[in-house]
Amino acid sequence: MRREPLAQDAGGADQRRLLVSQLNSRQLLRGSELHGINQPAHLRAAELEGDELERYVHERVLTTSLDKAVAWARSNSFFPLAFGLACCAMEQFHAAGPRMDIARFGYEAFRASPRQADLIILAGRVSIKMAPIIRRLYDQMLEPKWAVSMGACCSSMGVFNNYALVPADKFLPIDVYVPGCPPRPEGLMHGILKLRKMVQDDPDLGWRERYQARGTEEILPEPHGGPPGAADIASPEGDTPEGDTPGA
Amino acid sequence: MPDATGLELIAQELRAAEGAGPQAATGSPVTDTIFFRGRGTLMIEPERVRAVLARLRERGYRFLCSVHGVDHHPHEPRLGVVYELLDMARVDRITVKVLLHGDEPEIDSVYPDGEDGPGWPTADHQEREVYDMFGVVFRGHPDLRRILMPEDYEGHPLRRDFPVGGEPVTFTFNERSASGTGA
Amino acid sequence: MSGPSFSEGSGPATLSEYRRREQSITLSPIEEQIAQVGAEETREELLTLNFGPHHPATHGVLRLLVTLQGEIVRDLKPIVGYVHTGIEKTAEDKSYWKVIPVIERMDYLAYYFNAMAFCAAVEELAEVEVPARAQYLRVIHLELNRIASHLIWLGTSALDLGAVSIFLYCLRERELILDLFEMSSGQRMHTRYFQVGGVFEDIPRGFEPRLRGFLRDMPARADEYGAILNSNEIVLQRLRGTCPLDAETLLSLGVTGPLLRAAGHPWDLRKADPYCSYEDFDFKIPVGTVGDNYDRFAVRLAEIYESVKIIQQAIDGLPEGPFITTDRKVALPPRHELATSMEALIHHFKLVTEGFRVPPGEIYMPIESPRGELGCYVRSDGSSKPARVHMRDPSFVNLQALSHMVEGSYIADLIATVAMLDPILGGIDR
Numbered sequence: 121m122r123r124e125p126l127a128q129d130a131g132g133a134d135q136r137r138l139l140v141s142q143l144n145s146r147q148l149l150r151g152s153e154l155h156g157i158n159q160p161a162h163l164r165a166a167e168l169e170g171d172e173l174e175r176y177v178h179e180r181v182l183t184t185s186l187d188k189a190v191a192w193a194r195s196n197s198f199f200p201l202a203f204g205l206a207c208c209a210m211e212q213f214h215a216a217g218p219r220m221d222i223a224r225f226g227y228e229a230f231r232a233s234p235r236q237a238d239l240i241i242l243a244g245r246v247s248i249k250m251a252p253i254i255r256r257l258y259d260q261m262l263e264p265k266w267a268v269s270m271g272a273c274c275s276s277m278g279v280f281n282n283y284a285l286v287p288a289d290k291f292l293p294i295d296v297y298v299p300g301c302p303p304r305p306e307g308l309m310h311g312i313l314k315l316r317k318m319v320q321d322d323p324d325l326g327w328r329e330r331y332q333a334r335g336t337e338e339i340l341p342e343p344h345g346g347p348p349g350a351a352d353i354a355s356p357e358g359d360t361p362e363g364d365t366p367g368a
Numbered sequence: 369m370p371d372a373t374g375l376e377l378i379a380q381e382l383r384a385a386e387g388a389g390p391q392a393a394t395g396s397p398v399t400d401t402i403f404f405r406g407r408g409t410l411m412i413e414p415e416r417v418r419a420v421l422a423r424l425r426e427r428g429y430r431f432l433c434s435v436h437g438v439d440h441h442p443h444e445p446r447l448g449v450v451y452e453l454l455d456m457a458r459v460d461r462i463t464v465k466v467l468l469h470g471d472e473p474e475i476d477s478v479y480p481d482g483e484d485g486p487g488w489p490t491a492d493h494q495e496r497e498v499y500d501m502f503g504v505v506f507r508g509h510p511d512l513r514r515i516l517m518p519e520d521y522e523g524h525p526l527r528r529d530f531p532v533g534g535e536p537v538t539f540t541f542n543e544r545s546a547s548g549t550g551a
Numbered sequence: 552m553s554g555p556s557f558s559e560g561s562g563p564a565t566l567s568e569y570r571r572r573e574q575s576i577t578l579s580p581i582e583e584q585i586a587q588v589g590a591e592e593t594r595e596e597l598l599t600l601n602f603g604p605h606h607p608a609t610h611g612v613l614r615l616l617v618t619l620q621g622e623i624v625r626d627l628k629p630i631v632g633y634v635h636t637g638i639e640k641t642a643e644d645k646s647y648w649k650v651i652p653v654i655e656r657m658d659y660l661a662y663y664f665n666a667m668a669f670c671a672a673v674e675e676l677a678e679v680e681v682p683a684r685a686q687y688l689r690v691i692h693l694e695l696n697r698i699a700s701h702l703i704w705l706g707t708s709a710l711d712l713g714a715v716s717i718f719l720y721c722l723r724e725r726e727l728i729l730d731l732f733e734m735s736s737g738q739r740m741h742t743r744y745f746q747v748g749g750v751f752e753d754i755p756r757g758f759e760p761r762l763r764g765f766l767r768d769m770p771a772r773a774d775e776y777g778a779i780l781n782s783n784e785i786v787l788q789r790l791r792g793t794c795p796l797d798a799e800t801l802l803s804l805g806v807t808g809p810l811l812r813a814a815g816h817p818w819d820l821r822k823a824d825p826y827c828s829y830e831d832f833d834f835k836i837p838v839g840t841v842g843d844n845y846d847r848f849a850v851r852l853a854e855i856y857e858s859v860k861i862i863q864q865a866i867d868g869l870p871e872g873p874f875i876t877t878d879r880k881v882a883l884p885p886r887h888e889l890a891t892s893m894e895a896l897i898h899h900f901k902l903v904t905e906g907f908r909v910p911p912g913e914i915y916m917p918i919e920s921p922r923g924e925l926g927c928y929v930r931s932d933g934s935s936k937p938a939r940v941h942m943r944d945p946s947f948v949n950l951q952a953l954s955h956m957v958e959g960s961y962i963a964d965l966i967a968t969v970a971m972l973d974p975i976l977g978g979i980d981r
Contacts, residue, residue: 279641459824
């Protein structure tokens with residue numbers, strides 16, 4: 121089968137062309153196991169024609185771009201880091217609990233290791249002693265990664281505007297801020313679903329755009345004998361590496 | 369809580385006991401007794417804290433609930449260290465309070481065992497907290513370092529003249545200057 | 552090899568077989584090594600490991616420096632301060648009414664207890680009388696919070712020990728309790744329900760039937776959890792006989808609460824020194840015998856039943872009357888009075904803008920929180936803001952016992968002991 125590269129926003133003509141090529145690939149449909157005993161005869165794919173065939177194909181075959189498919193997959197399978205600091209962690213537990221079930225959306229795989237996680241939910245107040253540690257955890261996470269600041273204490277200073285706390289966006293680029301003290305589990309879910317929508321619709325609208333932090337992509341160590349930057353997947357145009365973390 | 373007369377009796381006993389020993393020259397350890405809202409407080413001399421606590425332990429107050437600090441700024445002596453004692457057998461509480469000057473506040477630690485008797489192991493982390501928050505140095509504490517603030521922090525946050533700190537609240541008029549995150 | 556048969560009940564005979572079998576394959580190689588090599592080189596055998604602050608089993612951001620000899624813990628140093636919030640400093644900056652939400656966030660699982668300690672201290676200082684209905688409502692909420700705290704403890708501890716489904720069961724119950732809190736105060740956690748002089752609002756009409764429904768179901772649920780865990784061989788092995796500590800050492804370390812009761816010392820402030828009308832209720836104090844991890848677990852599980860009993864008695868005997876003191880200098884007047892009475896308006900204004908003044912003095916008010924003695928020290932200098940608020944947090948003091956408990960035991964026992972210690976880092980770090 122030939123794979124047709126589909127333009128980003130396909131105009132009518134392109135769509136039509138694709139449909140025609142799909143309709144023409146009756147090979148695909150003819151060889152399928154649709155002659156089950158329970159299938160009424162008029163629905164057997166090989167015998168469909170014209171409009172019915174078109175509808176049949178619409179219902180079963182999805183065409184999309186690779187980027188969109190990857191964004192869809194990424195957004196539906198965040199692996200949150202099992203990281204709770206204070207009271208918001210209790211509500212995070214409840215978001216993962218039986219009533220407000222985070223597993224409905226696919227996010228129940230809380231990973232303990234930052235290397236395996238891609239979403240850090242800062243649940244709780246960030247003290248000055250903890251901030252460098254959180255930064256280190258965030259740095260250990262692999263691209264692409266997102267950060268949700270849960271609760272008032274890490275988004276702004278919350279109830280405690282004093283010497284001991286640091287608002288999270290001073291040392292960590294945050295994608296979604298969830299207000300509340302503590303936010304209800306539904307509130308946290310709303311925030312995470314907003315993140316999901318962000319990732320699905322516009323995977324490029326991450327923190328790098330908002331903070332104008334180009335040149336901060338993760339630079340993997342040079343493989344032996346390979347060209348420099350060969351493993352640099354995050355940067356699409358192969359920027360000259362300037363550093364791997366944004367300044368404090 | 370010992371009632372007012374009970375408190376005076378304890379204070380008298382302490383004065384008598386301490387006054388008769390080799391420390392007789394330096395006077396009585398108890399400077400004041402306060403009976404407030406049904407609870408008794410003994411104000412004592414800072415040098416005698418271990419002796420007084422040991423005596424109270426013999427009298428039955430064997431459980432040290434809490435060691436915490438107070439700052440009376442601007443009154444001098446400004447730093448106070450408060451010891452809360454509990455007698456479980458008679459359900460009796462008594463408070464022992466010590467006042468120290470703000471310049472070089474030093475006091476014997478009640479945590480380690482010394483020649484004058486066993487110490488109070490519960491005072492370990494609590495004295496470190498008083499040191500961290502107020503700057504009171506506990507002589508003889510084997511591991512006196514900061515417990516709540518980072519190790520290299522400067523300043524003692526709970527002193528009254530230490531600023532509360534914090535971020536300026538970002539409104540529209542100061543959002544460009546106030547917040548440090550740009551955009 | 553004829554080992555114990557699994558079909559029999561898990562009585563002591565079966566477990567000691569396990570222990571004996573375990574001991575026969577244990578440290579003798581290392582013991583011999585130490586004996587051969589000598590003390591000098593043994594020091595080089597010690598490995599200091601950093602455990603936390605980010606670790607799934609530390610129950611918060613607790614950092615432990617563990618010195619290991621093989622798998623045996625030889626020394627342990629806890630390092631705290633990673634969630635230090637400066638609550639006490641913030642509290643000095645706010646009027647007494649506004650301190651309550653700040654101080655509630657200290658021990659974030661026992662929020663009503665924090666507020667209770669503070670409010671009780673201020674009520675003593677200001678000599679404010681709390682009406683009977685308010686006291687009973689306080690007791691109901693305090694005991695509900697105790698159950699909720701023990702449920703999270705049970706869930707996270709079982710999670711550490713490997714019994715993952717208990718976590719979800721406990722959260723299911725806790726949702727019911729948080730629903731009740733939401734009914735009475737509008738918030739699930741950190742509710743600001745306790746005020747100086749009473750409670751913020753009376754309970755709504757649907758509260759009592761829902762509470763009774765919960766109380767009817769809770770003992771059966773607690774039975775379920777007990778049944779699941781008590782017949783789980785792994786949990787029993789990990790808890791029975793591990794890391795015991797006697798009551799004398801615990802007392803010298805200042806430990807109170809279920810840890811002390813597990814070691815056999817029956818000290819509970821609700822019985823010994825009753826506050827807030829606890830003397831009206833008939834309940835027992837569960838006390839352990841050996842002081843090992845299993846006793847700590849059993850004591851807390853039993854406390855859930857006792858709390859249910861207390862709440863039942865409180866809701867049955869809930870007296871009529873005001874839910875907050877009628878002293879208008881301390882408590883807000885009811886809103887309908889603001890339209891008719893000038894004095895009420897002035898009081899309202901004064902209380903909301905400046906707050907009430909408390910006569911100068913110092914007080915230490917201890918109560919029994921789910922983790923032990925929670926004391927609140929308030930010093931007032933006569934103004935409308937407290938001059939010093941200090942919470943003597945039970946977890947902060949209980950943490951000192953950890954190194955004594957785990958000396959000489961395995962890493963896995965360390966995990967189980969940290970779980971049974973029930974540290975709440977918000978309270979430790981304040």
